[in-house]
Amino acid sequence: MAANARNFGRLAMNQATVPRWTAPQAIDGCARAGYRAVGLWRDRVQECGISVAARVARNAQMTISSLCRGGWFCAPDAAARLARLEDNKRAIEEAAELSAATLVLVCGPAASKDLGAGRSEVHDAIANLTEKARECGVTLGIEPMHPLYCADRSVVVTLAQALDMARSVDWSGEVVGLVLDSYHLWWDPSLDVGITEAAQRILAVQLADWLAPLPDALNGRGMLGDGSIDLRRFRELTESAGYSGAIEVEIFNPDVWALDPIETLEVVAQRYAAHVE
Amino acid sequence: MAANARNFGRLAMNQATVPRWTAPQAIDGCARAGYRAVGLWRDRVQECGISVAARVARNAQMTISSLCRGGWFCAPDAAARLARLEDNKRAIEEAAELSAATLVLVCGPAASKDLGAGRSEVHDAIANLTEKARECGVTLGIEPMHPLYCADRSVVVTLAQALDMARSVDWSGEVVGLVLDSYHLWWDPSLDVGITEAAQRILAVQLADWLAPLPDALNGRGMLGDGSIDLRRFRELTESAGYSGAIEVEIFNPDVWALDPIETLEVVAQRYAAHVE
Helix, strand or coil, rough: CCHCCCCCCCCEEHHCCCCCCHHHHHHHHHHCCCCCCEEEHHHHHHHHHHHHHHHHHHHHCCCCEEEEEEECCCCCCCCCHHHHHHHHHHHHHHHHHHHCCCCCCCCCCCCCHHHHHHHHHHHHHHHHHHHHHHHHCCCCCCCCCHHHHHCCCCCCHHHHHHHHHHHHHCCCCEEEEEEEEEHHHCCCCCCHHHHHHHHEEEEEEEEEEEECCCCCCCCECCCCCCCCHHHHHHHHHHHHHCCCCCCCEEECCCCHCCHHHHHHHHHHHHHHHHHHH | CHHHHHHCEEEEEHHCCCCCCCCHHHHHHHHHHHCCCCEEEEHHHHCCCCHHHHHHHCCCCCEEEEEEEECCCCCCCCCHHHHHHHHHHHHHHHHCCCCCCEEECCCCCCCCCCHHHHHHHHHHHHHHHHHHHHHCCCCEECCCCCCCCCCCCCCCCCHHHHHHHHHHHHCCCEEEEEEEEEHHHHCCCCCCHHHHHHHEEEEEECCCEEEECCCCCCCCEEEECCCCCCCHHHHHHHCCCCCCCCEEEEECCHHHHHHCHHHHHHHHHHHHHCCCC
16 A cells, blocks of 8 residues: 555554544554554454454554553452452453553552552452463553552552562563553653663553643643653653663543544654654 | 630641631631641732731741742743742741741742753752751751642652752751642652651641542642542651641632631631541
C-alpha cells in the first residue's frame, strides 16, 4: 500500500487517544498512517472479539505494544478479591492471544484508607499471577501512576515503589516489569536514577504532556508539546536504560478526542518529531 | 469572655479556610470560637497592615502558627530572581513582626522544563535567606507540595526531597524546616519514614482531606473526614516524630468558603474531634 511507505519507527499509538475508532479500525488506521504498533484496551477488544482483533493485527503486521488493563486487585472481601484475580487471568489469556508485549496493571485503589494494606494486596495479587503469566508467555507491567490517582486508581505511585514490587514478586525479571508513562512520572526527583535502575524491567513507555493547571483530573492530559514535560529527555532516559521498544502516545483529553482520528495520528506524529525524537 | 471558655488546644485555623474574613476578623473570630492559633496570609495581612494584625493577635492572645507565603524563587533572569529574594526578605520581616511560628515557602515553579535547574535555584535561594531569617528569629518552612503542583507551584514534591534540601541549606536545623500538609503528602509510600526522619525539623502541620476524583486542581481540597486520607494516623505520625505544635486546617474549596465562617469553625472543630483527635 502506498500509504505504508511511511514508517514512524518506534512511535506507537494507544487506542485511548483515538476512542472513536473500534479496535480493528484503530489497528488498520494506525497501520495505514505509518504506525507499526498500537496499544489496545480490553473493553474495546472484547467489542469485536479477541480473535478478530488478533487477526486484523496480524494481517496489518501491527505489533500490539500493550493491552490495558489488568489490575484493580483490592476489594473488601476475599471472594471479591478472588473474582478479580480470575478476571486478571482472563486478561493474561487475552494478552497472549493478541501477542501483546505486556499486560498493563492498574495497581489499586485500596479498599480502605489503609494504603499499606492496599499495597500488600496488590503485591500478593501480582505474585499470585506470575505463574499464569509465565505459562502464557505474557509479561505483567506494573504502571506507577501519578499520586493524583492514589485514591481512585493506584496505590503504586512512584517508580521506585513499582520497581521494588516487581523485584519482590519476580526476582528473575522475566515476567514482571514496569510501564513508564511521562504523565505519571515526570515530577519525581528520583526519576533519573529510577529509570536507570528499572533498565531491563521497562516493558512499555507511554507519553502524554502535563497541562497546568490541570483541566480535569481524569481527562486532562496534554498533547505532546502543549505542557510542562521535557519529553525528549524522558525518552532519552529510557533509551539510556536500554529500552528500545515502542513509545505509545496515550492522551485522555476531550479536545483530542474531538478531532478526526486520522488528523490525531498526523498531529501526534508531527509533535513527536518536534518534541520527542 | 464566656465563649473563650472553649479551648480547642492544638487545633488551629488557616485563614485560607475562611477567606470572607479579614485578617483581624479571622484572628478575633477564631479566638472567640475557641481556637488558640491561626495561620495568616501575607496579602490579607497587608490589607490591614502588619502592625494592626500583630496587635489584634496579641490582644486576643492568639498565636500566629504560620505566615503564607514566601518562595516563588525561580525566574528566567537574575534581576527577577533578585527581586524575588528581596520580597522574601520582606516576608521574613513581616513574619518576625507577627511572631509567626514559621514562614511557609512555596518552592517553585521552575522557570523552564528543566526541573533540576529549578530545584537548584530553589536550594540556592533558601540558602541565601537563612542569614536574614536567623537575624530576625524566623524559621523558614519548606512545604513539599503534591506532585499535582509540580508545574505551577512547587518543584519540591516529596518529604524526602524537602528534608534533603533543609539539611543542605541549614545543617543546624535551627532556621530551615518543613511544613507537612496531609493533602500534599498522604500518597507517599515513604511517608512514615519521612516524618520520622523529619523529627525536629517539623515546623508546622496542616490538614485537608483528599477528594476523589479531584473536583478542582487548585480549589478541590476536602473537609476533614470527607475524603480518602487517614488523618488520625497522619497526626499520630507527626506526634511520634516529636511534633507538638499547632495543627492548622487549610481547605481551599468553594463549598467550604460558601459557609458562614463561624459555621466553618464549628464544623472543622467537630470533624477534627471525630477524624483527627
